[in-house]
Amino acid sequence: MIFKFYFKSFTLIVLFFSTLCVAQNTDILSEHTSFTSKNCTACHTAKDGDSGKLIIQGDELCFKCHEDVKQKVKNSINKHGAMEMGGCLGCHNPHTSKNVSLLKEEDSKTICLTCHSSQLPRDEDGKMLMNIGEHLINNPDAHGPIMWGDCAACHDPHGSDNLRMLKKPFPKKSSITFKADNYVCFECHEPKKMTQRYTKEFTEFRNGDKNAHYLHVNQKRISCKVCHDYHASKDLPHHIKDETTFGPAKFPLRYIGSPDGGSCNPICHTRRYYNQVKPVNVRTNK
Numbered sequence: 001m002i003f004k005f006y007f008k009s010f011t012l013i014v015l016f017f018s019t020l021c022v023a024q025n026t027d028i029l030s031e032h033t034s035f036t037s038k039n040c041t042a043c044h045t046a047k048d049g050d051s052g053k054l055i056i057q058g059d060e061l062c063f064k065c066h067e068d069v070k071q072k073v074k075n076s077i078n079k080h081g082a083m084e085m086g087g088c089l090g091c092h093n094p095h096t097s098k099n100v101s102l103l104k105e106e107d108s109k110t111i112c113l114t115c116h117s118s119q120l121p122r123d124e125d126g127k128m129l130m131n132i133g134e135h136l137i138n139n140p141d142a143h144g145p146i147m148w149g150d151c152a153a154c155h156d157p158h159g160s161d162n163l164r165m166l167k168k169p170f171p172k173k174s175s176i177t178f179k180a181d182n183y184v185c186f187e188c189h190e191p192k193k194m195t196q197r198y199t200k201e202f203t204e205f206r207n208g209d210k211n212a213h214y215l216h217v218n219q220k221r222i223s224c225k226v227c228h229d230y231h232a233s234k235d236l237p238h239h240i241k242d243e244t245t246f247g248p249a250k251f252p253l254r255y256i257g258s259p260d261g262g263s264c265n266p267i268c269h270t271r272r273y274y275n276q277v278k279p280v281n282v283r284t285n286k
């Protein structure tokens with residue numbers, strides 16, 4: 001039916017085929033220009049690369065040109081087990097890809113979850129890592145970057161000196177003196193959320209203009225992970241955890257959201273309220 005329609009007019013046929021060509025070109029989102037410009041000998045022995053024989057085997061071929069990645073893979077404090085499992089070609093195509101960064105799959109998340117949908121032991125201490133795939137199934141409210149498929153927004157898949165191969169630091173402890181540079185979070189979020197004692201602008205976690213992020217994170221030195229799950233959460237809004245840990249203690253936050261604020265009742269204090277519009281008196285809870 002569709003074809004009959006196109007064959008009616010020559011112009012339409014031309015249009016049809018040129019659209020096909022465009023569609024084919026946009027199929028390639030990233031490439032090695034040495035491949036597309038037919039400089040096959042940058043990597044292969046035969047000039048036209050017909051044999052596919054390589055001048056150097058394994059990751060060393062890639063390291064020839066990617067010195068920065070080589071440094072990360074070889075010298076990072078936190079190395080990535082993925083390098084021993086499939087090396088560069090476990091995640092990248094060598095020639096072209098219909099995805100960004102020559103990736104084999106449509107986004108980094110799809111790649112990461114091929115391995116991180118089970119518990120893996122850490123190289124450094126043998127401790128078991130979370131099963132992220134299962135965590136995301138059980139917690140459907142995924143944090144922004146994960147929602148759009150980008151685990152590499154926070155993690156460096158090639159390895160890094162920071163905790164858990166993060167691109168920027170993040171505190172290991174639940175309690176620590178606040179410094180914005182210690183949190184990968186401020187790559188995207190505004191640090192003034194934590195540093196302005198009074199604000200009506202930078203955060204909604206406030207009682208009137210009294211900034212409750214400032215109180216908890218800055219004054220009481222509590223890290224984000226005590227209240228938020230930066231991968232994904234389940235029942236509560238704002239990626240707030242149902243249950244948390246603080247030192248050896250494990251307890252629920254019992255957060256309840258309200259139109260202009262919320263309240264919680266962890267083991268740290270009795271139920272306390274915050275309201276952005278009508279500030280609540282902390283002594284009377286009214």
Ligand code: HEC
Pocket residue numbers: 032034035036037038039040041042043044048049050051052054061089094095
């Ligand atoms: C940046 C390095 C690089 C360049 C440039 C390159 N190749 Fe390759 N090519 C590779 C690697 C690495 C493999 C091995 C892939 C594997 O084992 O999965 C490969 C595999 C091949 C194969 C084996 C079959 C396949 O597709 O896996 C052929 C054929 C091939 N290349 C042809 C070419 C031709 C022709 C050119 C130039 C137009 C070229 N290559 C340019 C890195 C390169």
Ligand code: HEC
Pocket residue numbers: 029030031032033034042043061062063064065066088089092093094100101102103
């Ligand atoms: C001959 C030098 C050379 C070799 C060998 C080489 N690359 Fe590259 N690579 C480049 C250059 C140059 C770029 C920048 C894009 C371009 O112009 O090709 C690049 C870009 C990339 C990118 C980013 C692509 C993007 O669109 O962001 C990835 C990923 C990559 N290379 C992976 C590899 C892997 C994996 C290997 C080994 C199989 C490899 N490279 C081997 C030169 C090389």
Ligand code: HEC
Pocket residue numbers: 059062063066069070073082083086087088089090091092101103108111152153157158
């Ligand atoms: C576990 C999967 C994985 C492995 C293994 C891997 N990469 Fe990547 N690589 C990625 C992802 C994901 C990106 C996109 C990073 C981003 O968006 O910041 C990337 C990006 C890149 C880039 C683009 C610029 C940059 O530095 O971020 C280069 C070059 C690259 N990889 C080279 C390599 C080489 C060389 C190897 C082997 C030593 C390798 N990769 C192994 C997942 C991987």
Ligand code: HEC
Pocket residue numbers: 078079080081082085086090091108109111112113114115116120121122123124129151152155157163164165
């Ligand atoms: C080929 C399998 C494989 C893929 C794909 C993979 N990983 Fe891993 N990853 C591992 C293994 C195995 C470990 C445990 C060994 C170790 O400590 O690195 C690990 C460890 C980690 C760790 C903990 C590292 C540490 O030192 O504490 C993080 C974080 C991580 N991966 C993130 C990612 C992200 C993000 C991606 C996608 C860009 C990804 N992984 C893709 C196999 C993989």
Ligand code: HEC
Pocket residue numbers: 109112113116128129130132143145146150151152153154155163164166170171172184225230231
């Ligand atoms: C918004 C930033 C961010 C994004 C995006 C992100 N992570 Fe993480 N991830 C973290 C932080 C922060 C930690 C360190 C947590 C800690 O130990 O306190 C972490 C820890 C991990 C760990 C180690 C967990 C453990 O048991 O110690 C793995 C594995 C991991 N992430 C994989 C992933 C995968 C896979 C994705 C994509 C689906 C992803 N991450 C996306 C911030 C992020």
Ligand code: HEC
Pocket residue numbers: 142143144145153154170183184185186187188189224225228230237238239240
């Ligand atoms: C790559 C950018 C990026 C990074 C890095 C990042 N975030 Fe986010 N974050 C977002 C986006 C986009 C949203 C909005 C979508 C959503 O609610 O998940 C968001 C939303 C949030 C929310 C919920 C807002 C609400 O009221 O619903 C919290 C809480 C949060 N982030 C905490 C963190 C923490 C903690 C970190 C550091 C571990 C972090 N973010 C790092 C991009 C980022």
Ligand code: HEC
Pocket residue numbers: 183185186189193194202203204205206213216217222223224225226227228238240260261262
């Ligand atoms: C004591 C618990 C607690 C801690 C610790 C905490 N938050 Fe929050 N955060 C909240 C609550 C509650 C909200 C929801 C505010 C609202 O919209 O009602 C929130 C909201 C957010 C939002 C949404 C925008 C906003 O500010 O209203 C972001 C982003 C965020 N937090 C990031 C962080 C980061 C990054 C850290 C660590 C540096 C952190 N939070 C530490 C409880 C906490």
